[in-house]
Amino acid sequence: MSSPLRVLTQHAVTGDWLSKALPLSDLEYGPELDGPGALSGKLSPRLIATNPSLLDPGTTLIYVEQDGQLRWGGLVWDARAEGDTYSIEAAGWTSYLQKRFDIHGQLNGRGPYTHADRCTIMRDIWDYAQSAADGDLGVTVDSTTSKSTIGTPAQRYDFSWWEWPNLGDRFDDLVSAEAAPQYTCTTYWNTARDAPIRRVRIGYPRLGTRRTDISFASGVNIIDPPTVPLSGDEYAQVVIASGAGDGSAKRRAISAVRNGRLRLEHVLDLPHIKGNDELASRASAERAWRQTMGNVEEITVRDHPAAPWNPGRSATTYGYVSTTPGPTTPAGAASPAGPTAPTPPAAPRPR
Numbered sequence: 001m002s003s004p005l006r007v008l009t010q011h012a013v014t015g016d017w018l019s020k021a022l023p024l025s026d027l028e029y030g031p032e033l034d035g036p037g038a039l040s041g042k043l044s045p046r047l048i049a050t051n052p053s054l055l056d057p058g059t060t061l062i063y064v065e066q067d068g069q070l071r072w073g074g075l076v077w078d079a080r081a082e083g084d085t086y087s088i089e090a091a092g093w094t095s096y097l098q099k100r101f102d103i104h105g106q107l108n109g110r111g112p113y114t115h116a117d118r119c120t121i122m123r124d125i126w127d128y129a130q131s132a133a134d135g136d137l138g139v140t141v142d143s144t145t146s147k148s149t150i151g152t153p154a155q156r157y158d159f160s161w162w163e164w165p166n167l168g169d170r171f172d173d174l175v176s177a178e179a180a181p182q183y184t185c186t187t188y189w190n191t192a193r194d195a196p197i198r199r200v201r202i203g204y205p206r207l208g209t210r211r212t213d214i215s216f217a218s219g220v221n222i223i224d225p226p227t228v229p230l231s232g233d234e235y236a237q238v239v240i241a242s243g244a245g246d247g248s249a250k251r252r253a254i255s256a257v258r259n260g261r262l263r264l265e266h267v268l269d270l271p272h273i274k275g276n277d278e279l280a281s282r283a284s285a286e287r288a289w290r291q292t293m294g295n296v297e298e299i300t301v302r303d304h305p306a307a308p309w310n311p312g313r314s315a316t317t318y319g320y321v322s323t324t325p326g327p328t329t330p331a332g333a334a335s336p337a338g339p340t341a342p343t344p345p346a347a348p349r350p351r
Contacts, residue, residue, distance in 0.1 A: 007041070009054060010061040010196075012075065013134055019054050022062075023047070024088065029064050029072045031184050033207065034175050036092030039064070039074060042085040055079050055088065058099075061137075062090050063187060063196060070196055073187030092185035093139050093198050098168035100129045105161030112156040115149045118174045119181050119202055121157070125167050126200070139198045146181050146204035150174070155275040163272060173273075177281040178288075182207035221302045228294045236266035236290040241283035243273040253279035255287040266290055 007022040024041035031037040039062065048055060055062075057076050064072040075096060078089040106112055107128040113121055123141045130136040151157035159165045175181055181204040188197050201207065216222050237259055243251035253276060268286050273279050 005066040008063045008065060012059045012061050033184055034182055036095040036185055039072060039090040041088045043088055045081050045086045048086050070187045070189055073196055073198060093137065093200060094171060094185055096137055097129060097171050100167045102159045102161060102165045102167065106159050112158045113151040114153055114156050116151050116157060117146055118148045118150055119144050119146050122171060122174055125171050129167055137198060139200060141200045142202040144202040144204055148180050150278060151275060158274060178285045179205065216299060216301050223300045223302055226296050226299045228296055230294050234290060235293050236264045237261065238263060238265040239268055239283045239287040241268045241270055241279045243270050243279045251276060251279055253283045255283035
């Protein structure tokens with residue numbers, strides 16, 4: 001039988017515990033592949049009114065613990081009164097990078113980069129962010145290496161201070177190309193169980209493994225029939241990636257195929273990308289995504305301890321999906337990047 005779930009909050013700078021049993025209701029949380037993951041919940045406004053330090057958005061860390069293990073961790077970014085409840089929104093560790101910029105240029109001497117491993121730059125971004133006063137979250141980044149490189153002698157991968165590079169955007173850009181590393185945010189107790197370990201896991205060529213011992217099937221462990229939107233608005237077999245520069249000097253790369261369909265185009269705006277090779281890779285990846293119509297991007301499965309699920313893992317999925325528009329049609333095998341995995345009724349629903 002599972003032990004009760006509890007929510008803890010901590011001051012991001014001092015490390016002081018603010019609450020070790022925050023009474024959040026309607027709790028939903030979960031990790032994400034190549035993203036920070038998210039948490040949401042509701043709290044009594046009276047509790048916040050009497051103790052506002054429990055949740056100070058932008059400087060409060062929040063954790064979810066169950067069965068003695070930390071299942072999720074991140075930063076509270078939004079807390080607001082909605083009727084007779086107080087809604088809380090939080091995001092995982094890499095969300096912090098969205099609030100940081102390279103104000104020195106070249107990550108204060110770590111760049112520029114030529115034929116550099118993307119994993120190295122990902123670590124350098126965190127090293128730079130956490131070297132500033134009051135900017136150290138204590139996040140560790142895996143020492144993973146990869147064969148995915150960026151920058152050439154003619155077109156270095158730069159962090160120019162006058163462009164005010166956003167560290168979060170650059171971090172996510174490094175995993176956006178084809179055959180790039182993958183990442184997710186995790187949290188767990190240290191050996192003494194008195195301090196959380198905040199970690200960014202990096203995997204190459206992929207973060208997780210393919211599970212052959214489990215599968216997902218409608219009517220068995222898929223709870224809700226997934227909906228597959230068939231949208232021409234999102235479709236394109238021609239992608240024009242627009243990079244750095246102005247006027248006729250602006251860099252661009254075009255990825256296009258002819259496939260018997262009416263030509264549909266999409267412009268991908270990447271104003272900070274200076275390398276033609278990077279632009280071409282991003283255009284190709286975007287076209288591959290937009291050219292696939294009717295993706296099952298999310299399923300809701302029944303959570304079970306015999307089938308643990310982590311971002312990056314994949315498994316064969318069978319079932320029936322309802323398409324929009326059109327009738328219900330059988331779905332082929334698919335490999336979801338990160339399915340929603342709710343717990344049984346009366347328990348919070350991890351996303």
